[in-house]
Amino acid sequence: MKVTNKGAAPYITDRKRFDANSMSGRWESRYCGRGWGAQCVQDYLDISIDRNCDGDGIYIVYSYATPIAWYDPTTDLWFYIDQNHSVTTTRHQTITRMAIDQYNRETGWQNNYVTVTP
Secondary structure, eight states, rough: OOOSSGGGGHHHTTTOOOEOSSSEEEEESOOOOOOSHHHHHHHHHTTOOOOOSSSSSEEEEEETTTTEEETTTTTTEEEEEEEOOOOHHHHHHHHHHHHHHHHHHHHHHSOOOEEEEE
């Protein structure tokens, strides 16, 4: 679904696929093993991500091509990358963090995210 960057938050909260001007969110496989994809996610979770494979996966939010957060349904945890970026990516991080906070309110979680510092 094509949305504006500001309109991306509900899609992130619901972990639905979206494409915005310079950010996107989608489910990606963790098991296909072709070895390319979101490098920092692969490094952190010690998995291989293939953007072209269906199946069990994690939901990843991107700013341009950089992963800034991901959701792992096996743990029901969000992982949020805490790193300084450009002004635009910082805005994307704010939108994403607000969406994660909304997810917490809807599910009753107090703190279901892990801050990752690369």
